Every structure is written in structure tokens, then in C-alpha cells.
Amino acid sequence: MSDGTGRRGLFLSFEGIDGSGKSTQARMLAEALRAEGRDVVLTREPGGSPGAEEIRALVLQGDPDRWSAATEILLFTAARRDHLERTIRPALDRGAVVICDRFADSTRMYQGLSRGDLRRTVDDLHALMIGIEPDLTLLIDMDPEVGLSRAKGRQGIEERFEDFGAGLQARMRTGFLDLAREFPARFRVIDGARPEGTVAADVLTAARTALSEGETA
Secondary structure, three states, X not given: OXXXXXXXXXXXXXXXXXXXXXXXHHHHHHHHHHHOOOOEEEEXXXXXXXXXXXXXXXXHOOOOOOOOHHHHXXXXXXXXXXXXXXXXXXXXXXXXXXXXXXXXXXHHHHOXXXXXXXXXXXXXXXXXXXXXOXXXXXXXXXXXXXXXXXXHHOOOXXXXXXXXXXXXXXXXXHHHHHHHHHOOOOEEEEEOOOXXXXXXXXXXXXXXXXXXXXXXX
């Protein structure tokens, strides 16, 4: 989408298992693109709008068995719809770069595959209520044991999914890599085990390439 200066906006998502460093990389990319003079909206899921942030507290805190996977899909879809209406679409409509820490791919993994085969349900609800995918998805790949250790080391209150343990993280890593093969046109897999600055350089290169392709399209 043009911002009136010939530039085109970009909807970019970061995905990865817990503790992969994606949130840090999303923030660093936002800072780098702002330094280049771009209008950047850095947001997250679940969350990114007042209503969605309220749902975030429901799904990320508490006992691991607080919700069934099917109920979580409904909650995440409701949060994503509010986020889309109030944050993402208005930013894209003015030609901004939207950087989202997690989007629908996380629901495809954590709810669609974690406790049963509910991927079809996720995709059907997404098509009905959301209807868009990121232009570029950066998957920060990380060893599950290392990622879980990092995530638990934060000692925060939003650890409901981390509390499912290393087995879930291993399944999620495999699932994310499968998604990258399923949607090769929009996924870029970045090795998150390297130094933070090295990862950030690869992330920035991928984002600049996508922006350049959008501006010349």
C-alpha cells in the first residue's frame, strides 16, 4: 500500500518457539527501520489493541489446563480480529510498516497442533474472520531446550505455554519449520542460535528486500 511518497507498507510477522529471541528481533528491526525514516508500528499477539490485551491476560496466565485448545482458538481469533480492526489495518491503510510479534501461524501451531489436530479449525476461522496473511514471516529458529531455558529464565507471569514443557516446544519447532516449507513465498527461516547482532543483520536484510520488492511492484 502506498503512503503517498512512492513507498509501500509491509505487514511483517515474527514467529518461533518461546525463548527464540523473536521479540527482541522485532524490536530491533522496528528501531532500524525507524532510523531509516519509515513509519513503523510494532505490535504483538495476542494483544496489540485494548480489547486484545485483555484477552492476552486470559490465555497466557494461569494453569496450563485452564482452557481447551478449541476454546483457545476462539479466544485468539477474537483477539486477532480486534487487533486487525483497531491497529493493523489502519496502519497498513496509511502505508506504514507493521511488525507483529506472532500472528496466525502461532495459532496454527500452539492450538492447531499442540493438543490434537485442529489445524483445519484454525484455518477455517482465519479465512472467515481475518482473511489476510503477512507479506513476510521471519521464523527465528532455535533449539527447543535452549529456547525453553531462556523463556523460563525470564520468570514472568505469562508462562502458561512454557509450563507445557519441552515436549510441546519440540513439536512447535518442527511445526513451524513445516509451515515454512508449506508457505515458502512468505517465510524466511533465520538461525536464532547466533549472536543477537548477527541475527538482526539477517532480519534487516530480509525486511529491506521485501520493502524493495513492494516499492517496485
